Amino acid sequence: MNLSNIFDEKPERWGLRGDPYFWDYLKEKAADIEIASLDDLEKWIKKEHVALSGEEMTEGSMVRIEEFAHGGMSSGGVCGTWWTETGIPLLKSRLSKIPLPPCADVSARLKGEWLNTVKYENSPRSILRFEGKKVNFELYGRTGSAEYKVTEKKSADSFTIKFEYSYKEKRGNGRIVEYTDRPELMFHVENGRPVLSETMFECDGRGLIIMGEYLRKEDFVDGFQSELSHRLNDQTPIPTMQEVPEEDVPPKVE
Numbered sequence: 001m002n003l004s005n006i007f008d009e010k011p012e013r014w015g016l017r018g019d020p021y022f023w024d025y026l027k028e029k030a031a032d033i034e035i036a037s038l039d040d041l042e043k044w045i046k047k048e049h050v051a052l053s054g055e056e057m058t059e060g061s062m063v064r065i066e067e068f069a070h071g072g073m074s075s076g077g078v079c080g081t082w083w084t085e086t087g088i089p090l091l092k093s094r095l096s097k098i099p100l101p102p103c104a105d106v107s108a109r110l111k112g113e114w115l116n117t118v119k120y121e122n123s124p125r126s127i128l129r130f131e132g133k134k135v136n137f138e139l140y141g142r143t144g145s146a147e148y149k150v151t152e153k154k155s156a157d158s159f160t161i162k163f164e165y166s167y168k169e170k171r172g173n174g175r176i177v178e179y180t181d182r183p184e185l186m187f188h189v190e191n192g193r194p195v196l197s198e199t200m201f202e203c204d205g206r207g208l209i210i211m212g213e214y215l216r217k218e219d220f221v222d223g224f225q226s227e228l229s230h231r232l233n234d235q236t237p238i239p240t241m242q243e244v245p246e247e248d249v250p251p252k253v254e
Helices: 003-007 019-030 038-053 080-096 104-110 227-233
Strands: 062-064 077-079 112-116 127-131 134-139 142-147 149-155 158-162 165-170 176-181 184-190 193-202 207-216
Touching: 003 019, 003 080, 019 038, 019 077, 019 080, 038 062, 038 080, 077 080, 104 158, 104 184, 142 165, 184 227, 193 227, 207 227
Parallel strands: none
Antiparallel strands: 062 077, 112 127, 112 207, 127 134, 134 142, 149 158, 158 184, 165 176, 184 193, 193 207
């Protein structure tokens, strides 16, 4: 989807003289990005504002961006109040009327760098980097790239992906053995924070459990554990086989 379409029709009024130039700048950039939600659109606009000016966009903020300065009293000025009250709501309204293409929301949701919230001893922290339909990974000292598949999708905020990679290890007897791992990761949002939880089916009666979790680099909290992880992992295992007390074992018949 070419997101630049939502910038085609320009507003009749602006806040400061640099606003229409910022609008054009965003339109050019928008042709190469993927947006999964209205909130992501707003975050992207504000992120570009910081990249250009070094300052946060807020209601009441006014910054001067040199490359947008073309003469006049407020030349190069970008008005935070106009963008937060008029520009961004207008663009979000236009985006809400455009249907997202299949899986565009998934790749946009995953895009970027994700860090494992736990670093294991004698092993570097695991990292996942998503771009389009591919994931570049650093898992327990193993690196590589793979294409992921969406195995279940409920919404833009709830889906599961899976990818596969192979690696070789040297056994104690000197033999080289090839293994294949198929990590399955559940994307979900808790308290506004996107989380990737690696899932596994446990045969002790608990069923689905969480093996590890990843947060975006910009949202990273060391040692983080989601509510979903607590709920699934803290269940009491149900024995699949029950031991018979010794006194209840029938005597052996000779």
